[in-house]
Structures are given as structure tokens and as C-alpha cells.
Amino acid sequence: MSISFTLYYAPGACSFVTHAVLKALGLPHSLAPVALADGQQRTADYLALNPKGRVPVLAGGSLPAGEVLTEAPAICRYLCAHKPEAGLWPTDPLAEARLMEWLNYLSGHFHAFAWALFARPARFSPDESHYATFREQSFKLLDEIIAYIEARLGDGRAFAVPATGPNAPSHLTPADFYLLIQYRWIVARLGWPMREKAPHWTALVERLLALPAVQETLAAENLDYWPKAA
Numbered sequence: 001m002s003i004s005f006t007l008y009y010a011p012g013a014c015s016f017v018t019h020a021v022l023k024a025l026g027l028p029h030s031l032a033p034v035a036l037a038d039g040q041q042r043t044a045d046y047l048a049l050n051p052k053g054r055v056p057v058l059a060g061g062s063l064p065a066g067e068v069l070t071e072a073p074a075i076c077r078y079l080c081a082h083k084p085e086a087g088l089w090p091t092d093p094l095a096e097a098r099l100m101e102w103l104n105y106l107s108g109h110f111h112a113f114a115w116a117l118f119a120r121p122a123r124f125s126p127d128e129s130h131y132a133t134f135r136e137q138s139f140k141l142l143d144e145i146i147a148y149i150e151a152r153l154g155d156g157r158a159f160a161v162p163a164t165g166p167n168a169p170s171h172l173t174p175a176d177f178y179l180l181i182q183y184r185w186i187v188a189r190l191g192w193p194m195r196e197k198a199p200h201w202t203a204l205v206e207r208l209l210a211l212p213a214v215q216e217t218l219a220a221e222n223l224d225y226w227p228k229a230a
């Protein structure tokens, strides 16, 4: 692959997952920051690129001229197909299904539902008098999600996708990058004591932070993993 992709991203957002995949695979790319706090995602120029008004967006590279790809799990799948030998996307059918199980849960139930209920309450109701209840319910859901993740990671697996047979050991996949950045959201936005609440998830985070591709992604996004306020 000699033609460079362009990734539209925001530091620390879910686009981090796709950015880390680009870095882990060593695929040529450039970064186009999108100022979410300033509403750049709702400008006419950005909506022409992605009518959903969100990051990430993948453009360029091997994509057909004029086409872009959205939705972090889909972008991960597409990028991983460029370097199957890296093993970031499992080929064993059960391991692949386990990866999709994680990606659906983390991008759907965690991000679009439980997290948005607290972080984007206006998506659920225009009536602000509901927001305190949403926040309370969001925190209950997040506690359930943490318990689920802890139970899965607590069985001794090295990464999110477990071993599914002797030829398919637990190994790094895009689901781990999701778990890395979503853990940071909880620490940065909610200040929850995740070392105590989620020791297995914390151990995974620490293993991932030791990976050069993760350090490169954090540096490129100018992000301190452990927020100062935490």
C-alpha cells in the first residue's frame, strides 16, 4: 500500500480505535483533526464528507475515488484486510465472531446507548428535567458493563478475544483498543476509581499501554493517557 489514507479523528474519541489500528498495521496515513467541541462535525463541509456528523471517517488510500468509510468497527475491518498477516483480525470463525461480539457491544451498548445517555442526553429527550434520571440510569448501566467486562477479562485471557482453540490463542484485536479508550473515558469524565472497580480491565490497559503502536497513537493525538484530574 503506497497511497496514504486520511483519518478524520478527534483526540481521545472513538476514532482512537481506528487510529491505533492504522498504527499497529503500519499503514501510511495522515490525520485530519475535527474540532468536535467547536461543532466542526456539524458544518456543511464536514456533513458533505460524512452526513452522520461524527468521527471517525476514513478517506483516500485504497478506497474508490470519492468514497469514504464510516463506523469504527467497519473501518477496522477494512484496514485489517490490508495486512492479514499481522493477525489483528482473527480468521478462526469463532474468534472472529467473538471480536464482532465485542465490537457490537462496545460501539453499540456501551458507546451509543449507556455512555450517550449521560454524555448526550439531548439525543434521548429535549426535556432537560429528564437528564438527572438519565445520568443515574447511565451510571447503573456503566456499572453493569464494567462487571461484564471484568468477568470476561478475569478468566486469564491475555486480550479481549479469548483463545478459541490451539490455533487461535487470545491475541490483540481492535476490541482491545476500544477497551483502552473507553476505560479512559470513564476515568477522565467520571473520575471513577477504576483500579479498584476493574482490576482485570486495568491490567489489560497497562499491557496495552506498553505497546509501541499505542504509545505512537497517544503521541500523535497529543494525549496523556492518565488524565491529570483523575
Ligand SMILES: N[C@@H](CCC(=O)N[C@@H](CS)C(=O)NCC(=O)O)C(=O)O
Pocket: 013, 014, 015, 036, 041, 053, 054, 055, 056, 070, 071, 072, 073, 107, 112
Ligand atoms: N457509531 C459511530 C459513532 C461515532 C461517534 O459517535 N463519534 C463521536 C466521537 S466518539 C462523535 O463524532 N461525536 C460528535 C457528535 O456527536 O457531535 C462509530 O462507531 O463510528
